[in-house]
Amino acid sequence: MLWAGVAAVALAFLVALEIAARHYGMRGPITNQVREVVFAPKSGPLLYAGMALMSVVLPWRERLIAFGVAAGIDVVFFLVRWAADAKMMFGNGALWVTLACAVIAVTRRTGRERALLLKGVGLGLLLVAGRKTGDTWLLITSRTRPTVLDQYVATADHALGNPSWVVGRLVEATGTVGNHILDYVYIQLAVAAVLVTVYQLRNVAAERRFPQHHLVRTFLVIGLLGPGIYMIYPVVGPIFAYGADGGHWAVADLWPNTVTPLTAPQHMPFNDFTPRNCMPSLHTAWATAIFIHSRKGPRLLRYGGTFWLIATLGATLGFGYHYGTDIVTGVIFTLMIEAALRAQTRDWDRAGLQLAAYAAVVFTTLLLAFRYLPMQIAEHRWFSGPLILLAMLSVIYGYVRVTRQWDPKPAPAPRPELQPEPV
Numbered sequence: 001m002l003w004a005g006v007a008a009v010a011l012a013f014l015v016a017l018e019i020a021a022r023h024y025g026m027r028g029p030i031t032n033q034v035r036e037v038v039f040a041p042k043s044g045p046l047l048y049a050g051m052a053l054m055s056v057v058l059p060w061r062e063r064l065i066a067f068g069v070a071a072g073i074d075v076v077f078f079l080v081r082w083a084a085d086a087k088m089m090f091g092n093g094a095l096w097v098t099l100a101c102a103v104i105a106v107t108r109r110t111g112r113e114r115a116l117l118l119k120g121v122g123l124g125l126l127l128v129a130g131r132k133t134g135d136t137w138l139l140i141t142s143r144t145r146p147t148v149l150d151q152y153v154a155t156a157d158h159a160l161g162n163p164s165w166v167v168g169r170l171v172e173a174t175g176t177v178g179n180h181i182l183d184y185v186y187i188q189l190a191v192a193a194v195l196v197t198v199y200q201l202r203n204v205a206a207e208r209r210f211p212q213h214h215l216v217r218t219f220l221v222i223g224l225l226g227p228g229i230y231m232i233y234p235v236v237g238p239i240f241a242y243g244a245d246g247g248h249w250a251v252a253d254l255w256p257n258t259v260t261p262l263t264a265p266q267h268m269p270f271n272d273f274t275p276r277n278c279m280p281s282l283h284t285a286w287a288t289a290i291f292i293h294s295r296k297g298p299r300l301l302r303y304g305g306t307f308w309l310i311a312t313l314g315a316t317l318g319f320g321y322h323y324g325t326d327i328v329t330g331v332i333f334t335l336m337i338e339a340a341l342r343a344q345t346r347d348w349d350r351a352g353l354q355l356a357a358y359a360a361v362v363f364t365t366l367l368l369a370f371r372y373l374p375m376q377i378a379e380h381r382w383f384s385g386p387l388i389l390l391a392m393l394s395v396i397y398g399y400v401r402v403t404r405q406w407d408p409k410p411a412p413a414p415r416p417e418l419q420p421e422p423v
Contacts, residue, residue, distance in 0.1 A: 010126065010129070013133070013224075014028075014129060015030070017029055017133060017136050017137070017140075018030045018031065018136075020136075020140055021136050021139065021140065024139070024140065026136070028136055029129060029132035029133045029135070030132075032136075033128065033129060033132050036095055039087075040081065040088065040089040041089050041090075041092060041095070044089050044090040044094075045091070045188060045190075045191050046127070046128060046131055046190055046191070047091035047098075047128060048070070048091060048094045049127065050094065050095075050124035050127045050194075051070060051097055051098050051124055053120070053123045053127055053194055053198065053201075053216065054098050054101060054120045054121050054123060055067075056123075056202070056204045057116050057117055057120035057205055058117075058205060060205075066097050066101070070094045070096070072093065073092060073093030074090045074092060077092045077093070095128075098124050101117060101120070102117075104117070105117035112208065113208075116204075116208055119210060120204075126216070127194070127216065127219075130220055130223045131190065133223065134223055138230075138275035138276075138277050139273075139275070140231075141230045141231060142272055142276060143272055144231065145231065145234035146269055146270070147267040147268060147269050148234045148235055148241065148267070148268055148269075149235050149267065149279075150235050150238070150240075150242075150251075151241070151265035151266055151268055152265040152371055153278070153279065153325050153370055154238065154242065154260050154323060155260070155262065155263075155265045155374035155377070156325055156373075156377045156378060157323045157324050157325055158259075158262060158378035159377045159380075159385035160324035160328075160388065161385070162324070163317050163323075164238045164255070164256065164317045164324060165238070165256045165257075165258075165259055166256075166317075167314060167317035167318040168318050170318065171318030171319065172256065182311055182315040182318060182319070183315065185311040185312060185315055186283065186312060186316070186319070189286055189290075189308070192305075192308045193215055193219055193290055195301075195304070196215050196290055196293050196294050196301065197215045199297050199298075199301055200215060200297075212345040213341060213342055213345045214293070215290065217341055218289045218338055218341060219289060222285050222289065222334065222337055223282070223286075225333075225337070226280065226285065226333070227277075229279065229280065230275075230278075234276030235277075235278035235279045235326070236270055236274050236275070236276055236277075237277075237323070238323060239320025239321065240270070240274050241270075242255040242260060243255035243256075243320055245320075246270075247271075249268075249269070249270050249274075251268065255320050262375075262378055265375070278321070278322050279325070279370075280332075281316055281327050281330035283312055283316050283321075283330075284313060284322070284326070284327050284330030284331060285330040285331070285333050285334040286312075287309045287312035287313070288331050288334040288335075289334050289338065290309065291306060293305070294306075325366070325370050325388075328366065328389070328391075328392050329363060329366055329367065331395075332363045332391075333359075335359050335399045336356050336359035336360050336363060337356075339352050339353075339359060342403070351402045355395075355402050358398060359395045359399075362391050362392075362394070362395055366388065366391065
């Protein structure tokens with residue numbers, strides 16, 4: 001019943017977004033996904049990542065067959081597109097195989113086996129649909145929010161030392177190599193999430209059941225709630241509001257070499273195609289979730305989770321996509337969701353719910369402060385800056401403290417019995 005309810009809500013949400021997108025003259029997430037059955041996909045790695053998630057319910061022999069069939073279909077599509085001189089991109093094969101598994105589940109499987117395979121297919125398609133949904137949300141924010149709050153956030157960012165300007169200059173100093181590495185990390189965040197999730201779900205095929213909590217649950221909730229906050233708190237980012245990418249809509253061409261002057265902030269009109277996707281930073285939120293869920297993996301996975309978090313922070317700030325305040329709220333946003341989801345799997349554990357409520361209060365308080373008290377925050381930066389970081393650290397400390405109570409403690413080693421010495 002839970003999975004059926006989730007599927008119904010997800011379908012209704014996708015239909016609503018499709019209608020909204022059509023209202024603004026755009027293709028919605030459902031149309032874009034259906035087109036990728038035949039036309040070149042936007043992201044081939046994402047489709048293969050979704051198929052990899054689906055394949056966790058299959059035994060190894062069937063996984064190899066699935067990937068082989070997907071690669072063969074992509075070769076055929078590649079040759080046809082090459083002959084027709086069409087846009088080149090792989091990934092159709094992965095989508096075909098995933099849809100074929102859904103058909104097999106309905107027509108050839110029964111009982112628990114059918115439910116398990118459908119869950120796997122749903123997990124893979126939800127990852128892909130989440131990307132399509134996010135793209136549609138971003139277009140809607142640009143069409144429905146003609147003014148942005150960048151001046152308020154940039155003013156409050158003085159208390160944190162204007163980190164986007166600092167990191168932006170550092171990224172410029174690294175040259176093309178640093179830019180390419182950070183750009184790849186930023187774009188392929190979903191692939192990193194799949195690697196962690198595949199490790200977490202590695203025993204599903206053998207145990208024939210999913211664990212109660214895994215990374216995809218957190219990823220999807222972040223993606224569902226985050227864009228709603230974009231509608232309330234529209235911010236485009238320093239490279240657009242204060243950089244050359246903003247064109248004549250920008251305040252001035254200041255980023256990343258010249259820090260913004262400390263003046264009273266105002267609402268500023270902006271164009272109707274730049275996404276208002278800064279507050280909070282969902283890339284930071286997702287990278288934080290990857291970091292948290294990689295902690296119980298092997299050493300290589302833990303190192304990878306740490307690298308992805310650090311590199312994502314460098315990219316979000318260094319490319320001018322986010323302010324420092326966005327990063328702080330993104331971390332708190334993730335811990336709030338993670339605590340609530342983990343509390344739900346423990347019969348709504350009281351400590352977890354209290355932590356989620358506390359994180360929500362801190363998150364809301366910071367948003368209100370950045371909006372209504374930015375000048376006071378900037379003018380008293382030596383007090384407000386540490387206070388903002390302390391608020392974030394208090395949520396992190398609370399999360400670590402509560403989750404340590406949930407984690408099973410290793411049983412003490414049995415003490416050897418003392419034997420009497422022979423006389």
